[in-house]
Amino acid sequence: MHFVIIGGDAAGMSAASRSKRNQPELEVTVLEKTMDVSYSACGMPYNIADPARPIDDLVVREAQVFRDKQGIDLRTGHTVDTLDTKAKTVSGKTAEGEDFKVPYDKLLIATGATPIIPGLPGFDLPGVMGLKSLEDGRRIKHFIGERNVKRIAIIGMGYIALEMCEALRARELKVDMVKPRPVFLPWLNEKLAHMVREEVRAKGVGVHPGHEIKEIRKENGLLKVLCDDLELDCELVLVAIGVKPVSNIADRAGLQLGPGKAISVDRTLCTSDENIYAAGDCADAVHIVTGEKVWIPLALRANRAGWAVADNVTGRHVELEGVAGTAVFKVFDLQVAATGLSVLQAERAGFEPVEVMIKSRTRAHAHPGSTMMGVTMVGDKKSGRLLGVQMVGHEGVAHRVNAPAVALQARMTVDAFAQSDLAYAPPFGPVWDPMLTAANQLLKKMV
Amino acid sequence: MHFVIIGGDAAGMSAASRSKRNQPELEVTVLEKTMDVSYSACGMPYNIADPARPIDDLVVREAQVFRDKQGIDLRTGHTVDTLDTKAKTVSGKTAEGEDFKVPYDKLLIATGATPIIPGLPGFDLPGVMGLKSLEDGRRIKHFIGERNVKRIAIIGMGYIALEMCEALRARELKVDMVKPRPVFLPWLNEKLAHMVREEVRAKGVGVHPGHEIKEIRKENGLLKVLCDDLELDCELVLVAIGVKPVSNIADRAGLQLGPGKAISVDRTLCTSDENIYAAGDCADAVHIVTGEKVWIPLALRANRAGWAVADNVTGRHVELEGVAGTAVFKVFDLQVAATGLSVLQAERAGFEPVEVMIKSRTRAHAHPGSTMMGVTMVGDKKSGRLLGVQMVGHEGVAHRVNAPAVALQARMTVDAFAQSDLAYAPPFGPVWDPMLTAANQLLKKMV
Incomplete structure (x- = not known):
């Protein structure tokens, strides 16, 4: 059997490696557009922050290792442009301009996502760049060093924009952020968003929301x-207003698309064509809280979905549960984390959401070095279910969000979550963990 | 109605404050043996570490505040020695040697725990001390300063012993630990225990297990x-071989005792006498994983149980779920955390336990500052349930343990837990969180 994979990043290479491990006699071909496979895309801002570190530090495994050690037919510089579901072939052009056509028995589309670049004048100028692939990162880092860039404008204020802010300030560049919408981080509770905005400003970044x-x-x-x-005025413009799924090949082949034009998949990651799977940033998923289809491109899901496809292609039946959209990022000295639904998302999904916001110390009473963290928690008044949690703080945020993330996975009520036996020691938090304090406060409001 | 509470620490003062908030007309009397109420007992090692900080920094709320602001009849220096369940009175002696007798309608016994002091020659000498009450902490700190102590011997190697190790080394004292059992931390996986032992040794502490x-x-x-x-040879001996519940008054009054001679309570915290509750370190609890009674004295449970008693006394019906024994402590640069059952405990409880041990990076591939953490996870082969997790590492341990703690609360299988959507960003961990890697490895062994 021939298992063909379009795209050699997280989902694609996870699927390739695992399917070969599961079934060594399987013929596995990966067609990757760029020359890079298997790298830590999320690590790019941190790498760009340090001129001394080569960008290739981010490569987890070299292409040659996949070929030699794992027997994967990995072809870089292969851009697929056509999928023929009847003939069961994919075809396209190599970097050298040669046509290729590859037949498949099972196909995985793992084409990822691509930065949204507005169709406005000048966005095609040299020095205007998006950041998604390692090639993008390489280009940006090279450009900054080569041109001795002093000023950067970032269009957009999402988490990649904010991570890049920190990276560029670490290199002592002048950074301005601008975007059309007046609200700074619209998915985050207003007070928590204010904490982040103040942190970014305090680190000398120009923050200009509300400018078309x-x-x-x-x-x-x-x-x-x-x-x-x-x-x-600047020497480099980073366009970071968001990404969109690369689903054009699938769309042209008539595969069903879902939210955000991501490729629609079932719990086995199968598309509307029984021989074709999709995984990673190009595919949709079920939201664990709403049960509805969503498109939330995140790295863990990509890796997990890649594995699930490999298992399903090699005859093990695996169904994935949904996603909670659990995410964390660091911006300067702050950690920002969220899981599940914001109060607005909960309203839209038909819940009767109640939200609380609490402030909590990050360490016990009288313990030195304690700071304040902000937490919001959302519950559903009708069912009592926990719907989502957001938090911002200087410490103890990143891993703390995993406790409510597990609660969402288990469809716990706020009441049940509030009874959890969480850890306590003075250096790490108060006796009542902020998650429990928030849950206790929320319960009062849900009555 | 007269609600009388014996003991003015975590459980007792939580119950007193909350019952008054619930029902301001309630008559609440607290009888506390020492002169201190409402302090952060767990903070004592960190306070003792710093000679410049007064021990009273640990007091969360002064006794007078409870009296004046909350209308609680708080009597310090009142040692209860007799409980008459028929007459519904408690009696004893004040610090001034006067007899007192107090009638109750509802009684809460929140007498806590006390250090075990072996009945061997010399354990009554001046300079041989246990650490549990603020008075103990005050005495130890004063003794170290006053006598210019240079060398300390700690008998015992539990978490209080280890936290004190760190505190005393911070003051540049010579510290030796000794105990009869040859195994360093018997409740912890051997390899994880080894990591802790090496850390303690590396910080210049003499570690001498296996010496009667x-x-x-x-x-x-x-x-x-x-x-x-x-x-x-030393100037001060700290006896930290463990604590025992203070249940003698309850025992003499004929109340039922449970594991470890803790006072036996039901899910409403009621003892075998319908008018008497027990909460905090003197009471037992149901273990969430085994469903069996256990005695695990921890601060969060004490506070939570105090609240539950207050609710039940004031006419709200509250039942507490069990405990998972979730605990964390810091020892020098290491964090040590555990929740649920060790493989040995799981065997004893009748499960068919399978354990994995993994090592994981604490940050993403190529992210600077990454260290290694060790994780063990235990599942039940029969039911598929997650039974327990232990971990040791330099960062990211303390709050990470709360995710499996919630999973235990929700009685999740390892399989369900492994599907959790946990947070990822390069500064905080690998794409596959160590909890997920451990769960994935465990699943393979559980087949």
Whole structure:
């Protein structure tokens, strides 16, 4: 049997390796557009922060290892443009311009996502860049070093924009962030978002929400981002307004698409064609809280889905539960984490959400070094279920969010979650963990 | 109605405050043996570490505040020695030697636990001390400062012993630990225990397990701990071989006792006498994993049980779920955490336990500052249930243990837990969180 995989990043290479481990006689071909496979995309901001570190530090395993050690037919520089579901072939062009066509028995589409670049004047100028692939990271890092960049404008204020902020400030660059919407982090509780905004400002970043971007111009060797009531001069523009799933090949082949035009898959990661799977940032998923289809591109899901496809292709039946959208990022000295639904998302999904916001010490009473963290928790008044948690703080946020994430997985009520026996020691939190304090406060409001 | 509480620490004062909040007209009397109420007992090692900090920093709320602001009849220096369940009175002596007798309608026994002091020669010498009450902490800290103590011997190697080790080394004292059993931390997986032992040794502490203690002698103004094949000279001996519940009053009154001679309570915290509750370190609990009664004295349970008693006394019906024994402590640069059952405990409880041990990076591939953490996870082959998790590492251990703690609360299988959507960002862990890696490995062994 021939298992063909389009895309050699997290989902694709996870599937390739695991299917070969499961069934060594399986013929596995990976067609990867770029020259890079198996790298830590999420690590790029941290790598860019340090001029001394080569970007290839982020490569987890070299392409040659997959070929030699695992017997995977890994072809880099292979761009697939056509999927013929009747003939069961994929075809396209190599980096050298040669046509290729590969037949498959089972196909995995793991084409990932790509930065959204607005169709406005000047977004195609040299020095205007998005960050998603290792090639993007390499280009940005090289550009900063080569051109001795001093000023950067970031369009967008999502978590990649914020991580890049920190990275660029670490290199002592002047950084301005701009975006059209007036709300800073719209998915985050307003008070928590304010904490993040203050942190970013305090670190010397210009934060300019609410400015419609008109165009980017090149003037006197500089880039100028022209907005309503604002002009930003810089040498490099990072476009980080979001990503979209790369689903065009699937779409043209007539596969069903889901939310955000991601490729629609069932719990086995199978698309509307029984011989074709999709996994990673190009595929949708079921949300664990709502039971509805969502598109939330995150690294863990990509890896997990890659494994599940490998298992299903090699004859083990695996169904994946949903996603909770659990995410964490660091921005300067703050940690920001969320799992499940915000109060707004919960309303839209038809719940009767109740939200509390608490502030809690990060260490016990009188323990030195304690700081304050903010937590919001959302429950459903009708069912009593826990729906989501968000938090911001200087410490103890990143791993703390996993406790409510597990509670979402188990469909716990707030009441049941509030009875959890969580750990306590003075250096790590108060006796009543902030998760429990929030749950206790929420219960009072849910009555 | 008159609600009388014996003991003014975590459980007792939690019950007193909450019952008054629930029902302001309730008459609440607290009888506390010492002069201290409402302090952070777990914070004592960290306070003792710093000679500049007064021990009273640990007091969360002054006694007078409970009296004036909350209207609680708080009587310090009141030692109860007799409980008459027929007459519904408690009686005893004040610090001034006066007899008192107090009638109750509802009674809470929250007498806590007390250090076990072996009945061997010399354990009553001045300079031989246990650490449980704030008075104990005050005495130890004062003794160290006053006598200019340079050398300390700690008998016992539990978490209080280890936390005190760190505290005393911070003050540059010479510290030796000794105990009769040859196994260093018998409740912890052997390899994880080894990591802790190496850390303690590396910080210059003498670690001497497997030495039976014979007696303590005073010679030339020094204390000498005499053991099999070992003599330790010091100015202060800390006895930290464990604690026992203070249940003698309850026992004499004929109340039923449970494991470890703790006072037996049902899920409402009621004892075998319908008018008497027990909460905190003197009471037993149901273990969430085994469903059996256990005695695991921990601070969160004490606070939670105090609240539950207050609710039940004031006419709200509250039942507590069990405990998982979730605990964390810090020893020098290591964090040690556990929840649920060890493989040995699981065997004893009649499960068919399977254990895995994994090592994991604490940060993503190529992220600077990453260290290794060790994780063990135990599942039940028969039912598929998750039974327990232990971990040791330099970072990311303390709050990570709360995710499996919630899973135990929800009685999840390892398979369900392994599907949890946990957070990922390069500064905080690998894409596959160590909890998920451990669960995935465990699943393979459980087939």
